[in-house]
Amino acid sequence: MNPIIALLKENNISDERINDIFQVLTENPMAAMLTISQLGLPQEQLQQVMGQVMLNPALIKEAVEELGLDFSKVEDAKAQLDKQ
Template sequence: MNPILAILKENNISDKQVSELFQTLTQNPLAAMATIGQLGLPQEQLQQLMTQVMQNPALIKEAVEELGLDFAKVEAAKAQLNQQ
């Protein structure tokens, strides 16, 4: 399992919340970071998750594919983030 998804599952984040998080990530990466912060993860795991999200975009792609979402939207969101 993808390490990002594993951390979320480990902390009993529902499938619905995980899907919503990645939908937000595809539409607005900055909002997704705020959403991740509101999930109630322990500080150590929150920091680990944020580090993985920021440093390894391939993990995001893997998670999006595991969830059956549209990766093209993730790429568009990433481009939008890079423009800011």
């Protein structure tokens, strides 16, 4: 299991909420960061998730595929961020 998904599940985040987070992440990474920060995770785990999301796109791709979402939207969002 993807370590980001596993950490969220360990903190009793529902499958539906995890799916929603990664859906938002594929469409708007900045909004996803806000959503993740509002989950009520302990600070140490919040930093761990944020670090993984920001620094390891391979984990994001793995999670998106594991959840059955469309990774091309992540690539599009990344391209938009690069333009800014």
